[in-house]
Amino acid sequence: MRPEPLTPARTEAEFGCEALAADAASPPLWVIEVPMPLRLWASTGPSPSPERTTTRGLLSVQAVSDAGPGKVLGCGPALSVELAPGRYHLRGQVRSAQYAESGVPPGIDGFAYRIGELADRSCPMDLATRGVHDWDGQFPFTVDTALDLNADGRREVRVEYQMGFMNPGTRLLVNEAYPRCLTVVADVPAHLRPLPARTHGFSDLRFSFWRLHPVDGFGGRMTIEYDGKYDAATSAYDVSRFIRCRDGYPGESPAADRERERLCERWLRSNDESAVPYETVERWLGAPEHRGRLENPAELAGTQATALLRALDAGGSRWEYSGVNECAPRAKEHAWVFGLRLHAARDPPRAWSREAFVVVRRSPGQPARVSAVLDASPCPVADVPGDLESFVDAWLEKPWREASAEASGSPGLRAQHLRLQRARAAERIESTEVSGCATPPDAPAWLWTARVPAAPPFAGYMSSTPTYLVIKRAAGGFVVDSSAEVRPPPCSL
Numbered sequence: 435m436r437p438e439p440l441t442p443a444r445t446e447a448e449f450g451c452e453a454l455a456a457d458a459a460s461p462p463l464w465v466i467e468v469p470m471p472l473r474l475w476a477s478t479g480p481s482p483s484p485e486r487t488t489t490r491g492l493l494s495v496q497a498v499s500d501a502g503p504g505k506v507l508g509c510g511p512a513l514s515v516e517l518a519p520g521r522y523h524l525r526g527q528v529r530s531a532q533y534a535e536s537g538v539p540p541g542i543d544g545f546a547y548r549i550g551e552l553a554d555r556s557c558p559m560d561l562a563t564r565g566v567h568d569w570d571g572q573f574p575f576t577v578d579t580a581l582d583l584n585a586d587g588r589r590e591v592r593v594e595y596q597m598g599f600m601n602p603g604t605r606l607l608v609n610e611a612y613p614r615c616l617t618v619v620a621d622v623p624a625h626l627r628p629l630p631a632r633t634h635g636f637s638d639l640r641f642s643f644w645r646l647h648p649v650d651g652f653g654g655r656m657t658i659e660y661d662g663k664y665d666a667a668t669s670a671y672d673v674s675r676f677i678r679c680r681d682g683y684p685g686e687s688p689a690a691d692r693e694r695e696r697l698c699e700r701w702l703r704s705n706d707e708s709a710v711p712y713e714t715v716e717r718w719l720g721a722p723e724h725r726g727r728l729e730n731p732a733e734l735a736g737t738q739a740t741a742l743l744r745a746l747d748a749g750g751s752r753w754e755y756s757g758v759n760e761c762a763p764r765a766k767e768h769a770w771v772f773g774l775r776l777h778a779a780r781d782p783p784r785a786w787s788r789e790a791f792v793v794v795r796r797s798p799g800q801p802a803r804v805s806a807v808l809d810a811s812p813c814p815v816a817d818v819p820g821d822l823e824s825f826v827d828a829w830l831e832k833p834w835r836e837a838s839a840e841a842s843g844s845p846g847l848r849a850q851h852l853r854l855q856r857a858r859a860a861e862r863i864e865s866t867e868v869s870g871c872a873t874p875p876d877a878p879a880w881l882w883t884a885r886v887p888a889a890p891p892f893a894g895y896m897s898s899t900p901t902y903l904v905i906k907r908a909a910g911g912f913v914v915d916s917s918a919e920v921r922p923p924p925c926s927l
Contacts, residue, residue: 435564440464440478440491440526444750444779446722449529451509454494458503459896462523464495466495466549468824469519473554476524477548480607480616483669485727486713488720489530491542496523498694499915514613516552531720533752533777535784557615560608562591569596582630583608583619583637583664591616597623600655602644606671619664620671626662636664641673644682647694648701648902649920651885655682656698659709662711667727673708690895692889697899701920710758710792711802718792718804722747730795730803742776742790750779756789757873761813763878764925769795771811771872813924816870816878822905823868825912826882830854841914842906850917854901857886864898871925879915880905881925 440463443449455639457533466474478491490838491511498521507522509513528542543565548558559577568574589608597603605619620626620639628637639662647654659677664670679698681691718728722743727880745751756773763769771793775786793806806812829837834848842894859895864885871879882903888896904922905916 435544435546436464438526439526439544440493440542443527443529446529446747447491449490449527450491451494451506451515453494454525454527455508456823457508458496458523458527459885460525462496462525463545464524465498466517466522468517468522471519471552472516472517472549473552474517474522474547474549475512475514475554475558475613476545477561477613478526478528478542478545479512479614480564480618480686482618482621485668485721485724486670486717488532489542491529491545492527494525494544496521496525497521502562512613512615514555515589517549517601518736531746532716533754533775535782537563557609557612559591561616563593563595566595566603566605568688574597576618583605583628583739584635585632587690590624590665594625600644611759614916615668619669621661622673624798626883633663634666636671637672638663640677648707649697650707650883652694652697652897652899654694656680656695657682657699669700675701675706676706685762685895687892690892693892694896697919705923705926709768710760710770712772713797714756714794714802714804715792719743719746719753728804730805733795733805734807736807738809740792742774742792742807745776745778751776753777754786757814759813760923760926761872766819767795767797767830768923769793769805769813771813773811811872813872813874816880816881818868818870822880822912823866826866826868826903826905829914830858840908840912842916844916847914847917850901852901854884857884862886868905869925871922872926878907879924881921 438561454599466470474495476493478493481487492509493513495507495510495513495515497507499912513692526545526700546561546564562577563575566575567760567890575593575595578592580590581592591607601623601626603623605618606626607616608619610617622641623641623643627640630641631638635718641660641662645658647656657680660673661675661677663674679695681694684691696865714728718725746753753774753776756775758770761771763776768860771791774790774792776788776790778787780789791811792804794802795805796802796910829840834851866884869881871881882905884901885894885898886901887898902918902921905912906915
């Protein structure tokens, strides 16, 4: 490994082999003196397939003589060139439209290399662990080559490591032709286990994530399991069907453990954050040559989309998320709005020039598609009216025959009203809060949350559990629309 940072390319026009060749007068990353015929292998990887790569790197090797720069011998994210005795310059570029306060694009730090005999066309196995850390020896990583994910007779590589505090990580790599050598098909904060079934010739996987309990305020760790399937279109694994939750630290009460698992599963089936299509947005913004697969051409039109992409590709702007909201479902179609901040080259640190809102829709059985870029969110989070909490307080004080006039008739609302009344009378409501939901401006909604201590047989073994009421506008003021034991999706992100 050499740690020299690759040169950032601000625009698409500045990135590529032609741009590197035209930059022969600039100082190289590495001057190589070769005393005898040798082979140089170098790589910015390992990387996912080009369609999944939003941070792209290039290396080039150019012969140099006293007369000046000579022929470019090789250029690409991975290269192998024969070097005759002489002097050579190695240059590198990295291109990412994602914003980083350091100014260094994320994802590529230095490059890997090997200089050996001309006949040496072997792939260095330490490429598989590039970028993987052992945290100064506290968390040693392991490398397993006993896998054959695609049944081609060649062994794949699994690297298990500590991705972050309390989070295990697994990187899976499959073999590619030299000089690319290895391609990342999964790199996730989870343990991965192959399953007997196959998709597109690749073993299905079981993803086991180690996460905090998703219910508000519960705390504690859960093992959250999903199936994973190989996507031939992107040459990578995707998380697919949610399987189950298991308590990471089982306690003294099996019943309380099962209840924690039940609430975890209920929450994830309603508000599965892993289903939020971040990757669709990031690939659309960062992989120009593959955007056509990620768009809905029947909907995506207008100057906002053109201006956003032009600012990133040609204007040198970089983007970061400012927030994401899931809008209320419509005809079983899910929609998310991703807020973006655009940082222009002239902006001071931590300042941005403009905001944009990218709308992504997904219909049942279909992949997510970018459908619009807007100057304002179509479902902003509603501001909380000052009199909303007093309305809920008064609604809970009323008997149901009076409270029903300010309720929608949603199933279970009468029973929830009674439970909250009893908890209030017994002074068992620990706290309440009101927040906005992501809804159209002409149909605002809010979420009222109460935390109530766990009832027997869970008391003493579980944290207090939240109860939710969705409040909407009505002709005479407000109406209690529904109740839930997990946050509704438009009120969750």
